[in-house]
Amino acid sequence: MAVQKSTFKHNQITQKLYADYHHWLCNWIRHNSACPNQAEDLVHEVFIKLMQSSDLENIHQPRAFLMTIARRTLSNYWRRKKLEDHYREYVSEQPKISANSSENQLLLLEQLEKVDKTLDELPTKVRQTFLLIQLQGLRYKEVAEHLEISTSSVKNYLQQAHRECHLFDAH
Numbered sequence: 001m002a003v004q005k006s007t008f009k010h011n012q013i014t015q016k017l018y019a020d021y022h023h024w025l026c027n028w029i030r031h032n033s034a035c036p037n038q039a040e041d042l043v044h045e046v047f048i049k050l051m052q053s054s055d056l057e058n059i060h061q062p063r064a065f066l067m068t069i070a071r072r073t074l075s076n077y078w079r080r081k082k083l084e085d086h087y088r089e090y091v092s093e094q095p096k097i098s099a100n101s102s103e104n105q106l107l108l109l110e111q112l113e114k115v116d117k118t119l120d121e122l123p124t125k126v127r128q129t130f131l132l133i134q135l136q137g138l139r140y141k142e143v144a145e146h147l148e149i150s151t152s153s154v155k156n157y158l159q160q161a162h163r164e165c166h167l168f169d170a171h
Contacts (some may be wrong), residue, residue, distance in 0.1 A: 013056040013057065013059075014050060014051050020062070021033075021062060021063065021066055022047070024063075024092065025043050026043045028070070033074055035074075035077065037128060041140055041141070042070070042073055042077060043137055044141065044151050045073050045155070046066060046069045046070050046073050048152050049069050049073065050066070050069060051152070053067055061089050067162065081125060081138065090151070118165065119131070121164075122160070122161055122164060125149065126146060126157040126160050126161050126164075129147065129157035130144055130158060130161035131156055132147075133154075140154045140155060140158075
């Protein structure tokens with residue numbers, strides 16, 4: 001019974017902080033970062049991290065606490081964006097595969113088969129989440145609505161898919 005009471009209290013605190021600070025935090029991110037169009041997604045990431053925090057009852061300065069999480073979330077966002085930009089740059093600099101090269105076509109076909117097999121082995125929701133984000137460019141919230149799951153599930157599924165793809169890269 002103590003676990004349920006603790007969880008209930010944790011959820012109440014999270015809901016109160018969300019109601020009180022969501023709009024303020026969203027505006028802060030829009031005005032203090034170079035990514036105003038990502039503000040909603042970043043705020044949701046902040047609140048997901050807040051929900052994962054174990055000691056919400058001892059927060060005495062909620063704005064300062066949320067700002068710390070928001071700054072870390074923005075830092076992670078820029079780190080990921082930089083990595084994505086470097087990857088795109090690397091891919092764009094790679095020589096185009098000649099249509100006449102049978103060897104190159106075979107290598108490409110083998111890689112596509114590996115990617116297809118890796119995606120096929122993922123659980124259905126994980127695969128759907130990954131494809132909706134990577135191929136259709138949907139945001140976490142849109143994927144959550146489309147698949148009728150929570151945004152935290154979207155994040156977890158995407159992390160799982162990336163882990164599997166990372167293992168694929170290591171082979």
